[in-house]
Every structure is written in C-alpha cells, then in structure tokens.
Amino acid sequence: MARSLPSKPIPAASSDPRREVTLTVNGETLTRSVSPRMLLSDFIRHELGLTGTHVGCEHGVCGCCTVLIDGRAGRSCLTLAVQAEGAEIRTIESVARPDGTLHPVQQAFMECHALQCGFCTPGFVMAILSYLEETPQPDLSEDAIREVLSGNLCRCTGYKNIVRAFRRAVELRDARATGGG
Amino acid sequence: MSTRQFGAPVQRNADPALLRGEGAFIDDIPLAGALHAAFVRSAHARARIRSIDTRAARANPDVVAVYTADDIGALDAPLPLLIPHPSITAGGKTQRPLARDEVFYAGQCIAMVVAVDRYTAEDACEAIAVDYEPLPVELDLEKAVADGAPLVHDDIPNNVAAHFIQESGDADAAFARAEHVTTVKVRLERSTAAPLECRAIAARWDRVTGELMVWDGTQAPIAVRGGLASVFGIDEDNVRVVAPNVGGGFGQKIMMFHPDEILVPLAAMELDRPVKYIEDRVENFIGASQERAQIHEITLAALKDGTVLGLRDSFLHDTGAFIPYGIAVAQVSSTSVAGPYRIPGIWVEFKAVYTPCVQVTPYRGCGRPQACFAIERAMDQLADELGIDRFELRRRNFIAPDEFPYRREGLLFADGLAVNYDSGEYAQALDRIVGEIDLPAFRAEQAEARAEGRYLGFGLGFYVEATGLGPYEGGRVKLHPITGKVYVTTGLTDQGQGHGTVFAQIVADQVGCAPADVVFVGGDTQAQPWGVATFASRAAVVSGNAIHKAALRARAQIVQAAANMLEVEQDEIELRDGGAWIRGGNRSVSLAEVATATNPLRYAFNESSKTATQFAPASRHDGPPLAEGTHPGIEESDYFSPPHATWAYGVHAAIVEFDPETCAIDIRRYVCVHDCGTIINPMIVDGQVMGGIGQGIGGAFYERCAYSEDGAPLAASFMDFLMPYATEVPDAELIHTETPSPLNPLGIKGVGEAGTIPVSQVLASALEDAFQPFGIAPVRESPLSPSMIHALLREARARPA
Ligand code: FES
Numbered sequence: 001m002a003r004s005l006p007s008k009p010i011p012a013a014s015s016d017p018r019r020e021v022t023l024t025v026n027g028e029t030l031t032r033s034v035s036p037r038m039l040l041s042d043f044i045r046h047e048l049g050l051t052g053t054h055v056g057c058e059h060g061v062c063g064c065c066t067v068l069i070d071g072r073a074g075r076s077c078l079t080l081a082v083q084a085e086g087a088e089i090r091t092i093e094s095v096a097r098p099d100g101t102l103h104p105v106q107q108a109f110m111e112c113h114a115l116q117c118g119f120c121t122p123g124f125v126m127a128i129l130s131y132l133e134e135t136p137q138p139d140l141s142e143d144a145i146r147e148v149l150s151g152n153l154c155r156c157t158g159y160k161n162i163v164r165a166f167r168r169a170v171e172l173r174d175a176r177a178t179g180g181g
Numbered sequence: 182m183s184t185r186q187f188g189a190p191v192q193r194n195a196d197p198a199l200l201r202g203e204g205a206f207i208d209d210i211p212l213a214g215a216l217h218a219a220f221v222r223s224a225h226a227r228a229r230i231r232s233i234d235t236r237a238a239r240a241n242p243d244v245v246a247v248y249t250a251d252d253i254g255a256l257d258a259p260l261p262l263l264i265p266h267p268s269i270t271a272g273g274k275t276q277r278p279l280a281r282d283e284v285f286y287a288g289q290c291i292a293m294v295v296a297v298d299r300y301t302a303e304d305a306c307e308a309i310a311v312d313y314e315p316l317p318v319e320l321d322l323e324k325a326v327a328d329g330a331p332l333v334h335d336d337i338p339n340n341v342a343a344h345f346i347q348e349s350g351d352a353d354a355a356f357a358r359a360e361h362v363t364t365v366k367v368r369l370e371r372s373t374a375a376p377l378e379c380r381a382i383a384a385r386w387d388r389v390t391g392e393l394m395v396w397d398g399t400q401a402p403i404a405v406r407g408g409l410a411s412v413f414g415i416d417e418d419n420v421r422v423v424a425p426n427v428g429g430g431f432g433q434k435i436m437m438f439h440p441d442e443i444l445v446p447l448a449a450m451e452l453d454r455p456v457k458y459i460e461d462r463v464e465n466f467i468g469a470s471q472e473r474a475q476i477h478e479i480t481l482a483a484l485k486d487g488t489v490l491g492l493r494d495s496f497l498h499d500t501g502a503f504i505p506y507g508i509a510v511a512q513v514s515s516t517s518v519a520g521p522y523r524i525p526g527i528w529v530e531f532k533a534v535y536t537p538c539v540q541v542t543p544y545r546g547c548g549r550p551q552a553c554f555a556i557e558r559a560m561d562q563l564a565d566e567l568g569i570d571r572f573e574l575r576r577r578n579f580i581a582p583d584e585f586p587y588r589r590e591g592l593l594f595a596d597g598l599a600v601n602y603d604s605g606e607y608a609q610a611l612d613r614i615v616g617e618i619d620l621p622a623f624r625a626e627q628a629e630a631r632a633e634g635r636y637l638g639f640g641l642g643f644y645v646e647a648t649g650l651g652p653y654e655g656g657r658v659k660l661h662p663i664t665g666k667v668y669v670t671t672g673l674t675d676q677g678q679g680h681g682t683v684f685a686q687i688v689a690d691q692v693g694c695a696p697a698d699v700v701f702v703g704g705d706t707q708a709q710p711w712g713v714a715t716f717a718s719r720a721a722v723v724s725g726n727a728i729h730k731a732a733l734r735a736r737a738q739i740v741q742a743a744a745n746m747l748e749v750e751q752d753e754i755e756l757r758d759g760g761a762w763i764r765g766g767n768r769s770v771s772l773a774e775v776a777t778a779t780n781p782l783r784y785a786f787n788e789s790s791k792t793a794t795q796f797a798p799a800s801r802h803d804g805p806p807l808a809e810g811t812h813p814g815i816e817e818s819d820y821f822s823p824p825h826a827t828w829a830y831g832v833h834a835a836i837v838e839f840d841p842e843t844c845a846i847d848i849r850r851y852v853c854v855h856d857c858g859t860i861i862n863p864m865i866v867d868g869q870v871m872g873g874i875g876q877g878i879g880g881a882f883y884e885r886c887a888y889s890e891d892g893a894p895l896a897a898s899f900m901d902f903l904m905p906y907a908t909e910v911p912d913a914e915l916i917h918t919e920t921p922s923p924l925n926p927l928g929i930k931g932v933g934e935a936g937t938i939p940v941s942q943v944l945a946s947a948l949e950d951a952f953q954p955f956g957i958a959p960v961r962e963s964p965l966s967p968s969m970i971h972a973l974l975r976e977a978r979a980r981p982a
C-alpha cells in the first residue's frame with residue numbers, strides 16, 4: 001500500500017460536551033471529564049482501564065457488567081458515568097488481595113470449575129459478593145441459591161458448578177474467619 | 182513416578198487471571214489511538230436499495246471514514262463459500278462485505294462508519310439515509326420451495342440452495358419387507374449460539390514493517406490469517422492473527438468471513454490507525470449467524486418385534502439468505518439421523534432452502550439436535566404403536582459392541598469420509614440410566630401423583646456424535662531454559678473449554694512436571710502457523726494427540742540429555758517432580774538445567790544456568806558443539822491426523838411435572854450418561870456436558886429466533902430471546918462411561934457438543950408421557966412454550982372423547 005498522508009486531521013476525542021464527575025473507584029477518589037452520555041461500564045473499562053467489568057448486552061439482562069455501587073450490586077451498563085457522581089464503586093479488580101490471593105468467592109469458583117470462558121464471571125462474583133455482604137448467613141438450599149444467581153446469565157456452565165461454588169464460598173469464608181484458611 | 186495427571190480433575194491454570202478480572206478479551210486490549218467502527222444494517226429482509234446518502238455522516242468532524250460498497254474497491258465481491266459441494270445449486274450465494282444494490286436479510290451490513298469513538302460512529306450510522314424498495318418475502322420453508330414463492334435470489338429457482346440424496350444399504354428392500362411402517366413429521370425453529378461475549382475484532386497496521394496485526398474473537402485464527410493475506414495480497418508471514426480470551430463461541434465464531442473481519446483490517450490499513458469493532462448484542466442477534474431450523478419427515482420400516490429395517494428421511498434445511506458454510510449443517514443432520522441403531526437400509530434427502538434471514542452456520546450440535554429429535558421421536562412413536570417398551574425397542578436395535586467398526590457405506594459425513602462408528606457400548610449406557618431412574622418406582626409415583634391431580638412424565642433420548650474430525654492439528658512442546666516451565670503450543674483456540682489444562686495434563690505425564698508448570702499458547706498464528714481450528718468437538722482429540730506425540734519425543738530428548746548429564750544409562754532415568762532422577766536414588770537434574778544444558782550457547786542468567794555447568798555435557802559427541810542432525814534445547818513438534826471421526830454417544834433421561842393450569846413444566850430430575858472415550862479431566866468433561874445441557878434446555882423451551890412474516894427479526898435482545906438463568910436449568914446428574922476410541926493413541930473422543938444434542942427430544946418424550954391422561958397430540962416441535970402446550974391441551978379438550 002502506497003504511503004500517503006492522512007486525508008484530514010483526526011480529532012483526539014469526540015466533540016461531545018463534557019462534564020466533570022468525581023467518584024470513588026476501588027477506594028481511590030478521582031475526577032474525570034466525560035461525555036454526559038458515557039455509560040458507567042464504558043467509563044470503568046475504557047477511561048479507567050479496569051477491563052474486568054464486562055459488557056454482554058448493554059440492556060440490563062446479562063449481569064456481566066455488575067459492579068458494586070455504594071455497596072449494592074448494580075448494572076454499570078444501565079448507569080451513566082455522570083450519574084455515579086459521589087458514588088463509591090467497587091469492581092472485580094478490588095476483590096482479590098493486592099498480592100493476588102483470591103477472595104473466597106473467587107477461590108470457590110476456581111475449585112468448583114464454575115467458570116469456562118470467564119466472560120460472565122466477574123459479574124457473578126460481584127453479585128455474590130454483594131449478596132453475602134448483605135446476607136452473611138444465606139439460605140444454602142438449592143432453590144435459594146439459584147434465586148440469588150438469577151440476575152446473571154452464563155452461556156457456558158449450565159450453572160451447576162456456580163451453585164456449588166456459592167456453597168463453597170460460604171465454607172471458605174467461614175474457614176478464613178476462624179483462621180482455618 | 183508422580184501421580185498420573187491424565188484422568189485427574191486438575192484445576193485450570195487460566196482461572197485466577199479470569200477471576201481477578203485480568204482476562205484479555207479483545208475489547209480489553211489497549212490500542213493507543215484506536216478508532217471505532219459501527220455498521221448501518223438493513224431495516225428490511227429483502228429490498229432493493231435505491232440510494233444511500235452518506236453526506237451528513239461524512240460531514241461530521243469526528244467521523245474519520247464512511248465505507249459503502251462503492252468505497253471498498255476489489256473487496257466489493259461475494260465473500261468465499263468456505264466448503265463448496267456438488268449438491269449446491271450453481272452459483273451458491275454468499276454475502277458481500279457491504280450490500281450492493283439490494284439486501285437479503287434484515288441486519289445485513291450496508292455501510293461502515295469509522296469514528297473517534299463508538300458513540301459517534303453510531304450517531305453517524307443514524308445519519309446515513311438508505312432508501313429501500315421492499316420486496317416480497319416468504320419465510321415458511323415449505324412455502325418457500327413451492328412454485329411461485331418470492332425468491333431470495335432471482336436466479337435460484339424455488340429457493341433451493343442445495344439438494345442432496347444419500348443412501349446406505351437398500352432402503353427400498355427394507356420397506357418391502359416391513360411389517361409396520363411409521364412416519365413422524367417434526368419441526369425445529371431457529372436458534373443461535375449467543376456467546377456472552379459478542380463477536381469482536383481489532384486490527385493494527387504497521388506501515389513501517391508491513392505487518393498486519395489482527396485480534397479476532399474467532400475459533401479459526403489460522404484460516405483467518407490465510408484469508409486476510411490473500412485478500413490484501415500480503416505475505417502470510419506478515420499477517421498475525423491472535424484469538425486472545427474469547428467469551429464463548431459455540432460455533433458462531435468458526436464462521437469466516439463476517440464482513441467486519443475484512444473491513445476492519447481494511448480501515449486500519451487505509452487510515453493508518455488501529456481500528457476496533459465490538460459487535461453489540463442486537464447485532465449479534467440480527468447479523469452474526471443462526472441455526473437449527475429444519476422440517477423432517479422421517480419414516481421407519483420395522484418388523485413386529487421392533488427390529489428397524491429401514492429409514493427414509495426427507496428434510497428441509499433453512500440456510501438463511503446465504504450458504505457460506507456449504508451444506509455442512511444439513512449433511513451432519515443427514516448422516517447422524519440413524520443414531521445408534523443398526524438400520525441397514527437408509528435413504529436421506531435434504532433441500533437447503535434460502536430464506537431472507539441471517540445466514541446459517543454451525544451452532545453447538547451442528548445439525549445433530551435436529552437429527553436426534555427426528556429419529557428419537559420416531560422411535561418413541563414406533564415403540565408405542567408396536568406396544569414395546571421404549572427402552573426395549575432401542576435395545577433391540579442398537580449396534581452391538583462386537584459389530585464395531587460399523588460402517589454406513591454410502592453415507593458421507595461432513596468431512597467427506599464414510600460414516601464409520603468406531604466403538605460403543607450402547608446397551609450398557611441404557612442399562613446405566615434405567616438403573617439410575619428406577620422405572621418401576623417412578624411408575625408407581627406417577628400413578629399416585631395422577632390420583633392427586635399432578636402429572637409426571639418420564640422421557641429419554643439417545644444420541645451419537647461424530648467428533649474429532651481431521652484433517653490434522655499440530656503440537657509443540659518446549660522446555661524454557663530459564664524457568665524450566667514447559668510451553669505447549671497448538672494452532673487452535675480456546676473459548677473457555679479448558680484445552681490448556683487438558684493439554685497440560687497430557688504433557689505433564691510425559692515430562693514429569695506439574696500441570697501448573699505447563700504454559701499453554703494457542704490461537705496465535707505466530708506461535709503456531711499450522712493447524713485447523715476449534716470446532717466439531719475436535720480440540721482434545723486432534724490437538725491432544727498431536728501434543729501427546731510431541732511430548733513423547735520431548736520426553737525421549739530429556740531422558741537422553743539427563744542420562745548424559747548424570748552419567749548413567751537412559752533406562753536408569755525417571756522423570757518426575759520437575760526433574761530427571763536416577764531411579765531409586767536422590768540425584769537429579771531439573772528440567773530448567775536440562776533445557777539450559779542442551780543449548781550450546783548459554784549465558785549465566787540465573788541459578789539453573791550456573792548449576793547446569795556442574796553436570797557432564799548433555800550431549801556426547803565429537804565435533805562442533807551442535808551435533809549433526811540435532812537442534813538446540815528441548816523443543817519437539819508433531820502432528821496428528823485422525824483416520825476419520827470418532828463417535829461419542831450418550832443417553833439422557835428426565836422426569837418432569839406438568840401443571841395443566843399454567844402449562845408450566847418443572848424438570849424434577851435430569852440424568853445424563855455419556856461416553857467420550859477415555860477421559861482426560863472429569864471436572865472439565867462434566868463442565869462441558871452440563872453447559873451443553875443448559876443450552877439444550879434453552880433450546881427446548883425458551884430460545885427462539887422468531888421472525889415476523891415480513892422478515893423482521895423479533896428476537897433481537899435478551900428480552901425476547903430468553904436465555905435460561907440458573908432458575909431454569911436443572912441440576913443434572915452426570916454419569917460417565919469410558920469406551921476408548923481405537924482411532925487415536927489416547928483413546929479419546931470429543932465432548933464439546935454432546936450435552937446439547939438430545940435435550941429437546943428428552944423433554945418432548947417426558948412431556949408426552951405426562952400428557953397421557955389428557956389425550957394431547959404428540960410433541961412434534963422444538964422449542965416448546967407454555968402457550969404452545971396450552972394450545973395442544975385446548976385442542977385435546979375440544980376433541981370429542
Ligand atoms: S451488560 Fe449490563 S446487564 Fe448485560
């Protein structure tokens with residue numbers, strides 16, 4: 001291909017109006033100027049580079065984009081970045097220890113083979129995390145667990161191992177709490 | 182010897198990164214200065230394009246380029262027909278990257294916009310005005326092939342894309358001898374793979390080195406590389422295609438070329454900037470690919486004792502507006518339809534039919550769920566008509582263990598080779614499931630329940646699956662000198678199946694390391710330029726055996742070098758715990774040291790390179806440092822090419838409860854017995870089977886790619902295409918049997934698709950049983966919905982007793 005000069009200058013960013021937003025992500029407070037229509041999911045992924053939050057539908061059904069917004073699981077694809085003004089966001093990147101040691105929920109997923117492609121996984125982990133924080137002593141019956149998981153889609157696993165992982169996560173958490181793990 | 186890894190439920194090396202959110206899916210890869218593509222897609226199924234007005238889009242300062250068919254030069258031509266076949270009507274149709282003058286389905290790409298971000302690109306797409314002249318359409322397969330039906334392609338009469346007849350044995354003679362003949366007509370609707378990560382592609386052109394780098398969420402990077410090199414006239418070695426983490430594929434990502442796979446690299450080259458296209462969910466529904474729609478009319482010829490002598494099946498296969506993948510899906514259906522049964526006389530005919538809908542390419546199961554539904558519905562009906570128990574009828578017709586290899590002369594499978602079942606213990610699998618279910622106990626429970634106004638039903642479905650197709654795959658095993666880690670490379674890709682882990686197990690057993698110390702490299706054409714792709718449940722079978730062969734060679738090299746280094750005979754060496762040990766002693770040399778010592782050039786980078794010099798030389802020879810005919814380091818490649826497909830099989834059974842008030846169905850038990858030969862990793866096999874069952878449940882009850890009569894896709898989001906959540910999928914009981922395949926050294930068969938195949942049949946069969954007291958007509962459709970069941974029920978109630 002012959003080398004030619006670009007036909008017109010390419011702007012660095014769109015000419016959308018910008019608004020400042022200040023929020024806390026994984027414990028760090030930051031201010032950014034964003035397009036008012038930017039989705040929180042895109043903000044987290046592309047402005048902050050936290051690409052562990054995934055996008056599977058952008059219409060609020062799959063749960064891949066689940067993050068914790070002020071402590072509760074929320075769909076970052078149904079939230080605008082500017083709506084998160086002042087909010088405290090937690091993403092999958094904050095879940096393991098800084099040295100990489102997996103959180104009990106993550107460890108349980110690994111032990112129980114509750115992930116295949118791993119695309120849905122951060123969403124499940126965040127949803128379970130938020131549930132266990134709100135409900136430390138969950139009902140561990142099959143139906144109750146499946147109900148908890150019913151906000152997230154997985155195309156790979158058929159859910160069986162995610163149900164097992166939920167139970168195992170509670171076990172691991174309790175073992176760690178008593179110094180056993 | 183260390184514990185054998187082959188056969189153990191080894192955990193996956195890939196998991197921690199994925200769990201921490203550190204995966205590398207295509208949209209996660211940072212590309213400085215990347216531009217973003219979006220597409221204008223047809224709003225009509227079939228229409229002439231009067232005009233496309235792109236002026237407003239081009240005037241947007243944030244838009245970098247707009248492409249229509251007029252702007253893509255030589256690329257404005259039909260995309261390749263990947264698998265030509267003589268049965269395809271002359272001029273088999275494939276789509277152009279961008280529509281020229283007319284469109285053939287709603288969702289077809291008409292223009293591509295490249296802009297500074299996706300938001301702007303989508304705005305600009307909205308600003309492009311397309312003036313259409315809609316044309317009449319016919320979506321019903323039976324009406325589409327009738328004379329006078331509107332044509333999808335003006336030069337293809339009766340919309341028949343392909344017509345193919347195959348015969349094995351003498352079907353006419355079988356029907357002449359028949360004492361009982363039974364016919365079933367079944368209808369299956371469109372569905373789609375819907376991987377949770379939609380399709381995605383990014384490209385970067387380096388105009389200084391002339392290298393085109395493409396990240397493609399594909400199942401077939403090597404083929405994509407070859408295609409791109411030829412389309413753009415670039416030396417193949419200057420095109421690198423990488424499939425990084427891919428969020429599920431299920432067949433949809435084996436298809437190439439989707440228009441974006443060519444247009445995104447084109448834009449990257451023309452604009453000299455990285456370009457990204459991340460398909461969104463709506464586009465995946467309307468523009469990627471679908472499968473499953475077929476109508477079968479299947480007839481069995483039997484003796485009174487239930488022996489099935491002959492089978493005739495004539496079916497229509499919906500191929501969508503184009504036939505890029507040839508007749509593969511329909512051919513797999515037609516060669517799988519005799520199932521596990523002997524049936525000596527088989528006649529199968531199909532017509533692939535163009536419809537004004539998104540193209541059809543393989544989706545997990547690839548024609549087999551349809552074939553299974555047809556034959557198993559027919560077997561159930563035959564059993565009922567002859568008054569023979571459904572299990573017993575099947576038992577009487579199974580190919581017996583001593584009849585393998587069982588060839589169906591005259592039936593050619595999709596790989597072009599005769600259908601040839603390699604091994605199986607079908608009756609044993611059936612016995613296993615009978616034992617699990619305890620049928621007499623169930624019948625008692627069913628009777629009690631009925632008395633209380635609750636309706637239980639039991640159903641089953643048997644399936645066979647040709648897996649592990651050729652032609653070949655390669656494997657390379659390499660010891661890393663610094664770390665002693667073992668690198669395993671193959672050309673095919675992983676979309677979550679866990680290939681890296683099963684390959685690690687295969688290698689670990691040969692070189693004596695832990696699977697965690699094996700690093701898997703796949704899906705990168707630079708790392709392994711030779712190979713085929715991930716499809717047809719073939720990765721473990723074909724790559725697995727290639728890697729096994731390469732590992733055996735690497736093992737021999739390690740043993741030889743270690744024997745020299747430790748100054749003992751080779752038969753005194755055993756490989757375990759990451760090193761080579763003198764048998765019965767405590768002297769050893771680590772794999773890192775062996776790797777270092779076998780390279781005549783070494784720098785003392787680390788401990789192992791220093792300690793390696795304390796041993797005797799790894800090679801004993803005179804002359805130059807590298808002996809003639811050897812190569813530095815431990816690195817071995819090999820290939821495996823199976824003689825033909827290996828046939829996995831299984832049987833599923835379910836107990837359901839039907840509520841006549843709401844027409845809701847509760848799956849109370851779901852049991853699966855399956856056999857994929859020797860198992861490498863039971864944890865992963867279970868995961869594959871359960872995932873398949875989950876998709877099968879979706880396909881049986883919830884998921885439907887419906888279209889309006891004028892061809893508008895009605896399922897274009899997860900609001901309309903109801904993928905099951907955890908609340909809809911039962912906790913299936915999974916049982917393995919292991920009948921090794923004689924066709925490969927490891928004795929394995931594929932498992933990727935198995936779980937999906939029989940589910941619609943199992944549930945139809947169970948429902949039919951539950952419906953008995955209501956006199957409801959037999960179930961002949963998939964998927965079923967409560968409203969369809971309600972209609973059947975109403976019909977039955979209206980019928981005079
Ligand atoms: S991406 Fe947000 S719910 Fe699917």
Ligand code: FES
Pocket residue numbers: 114115116117118119120121153154155156157377428429677
């Ligand atoms: S693991 Fe692939 S979608 Fe859940």
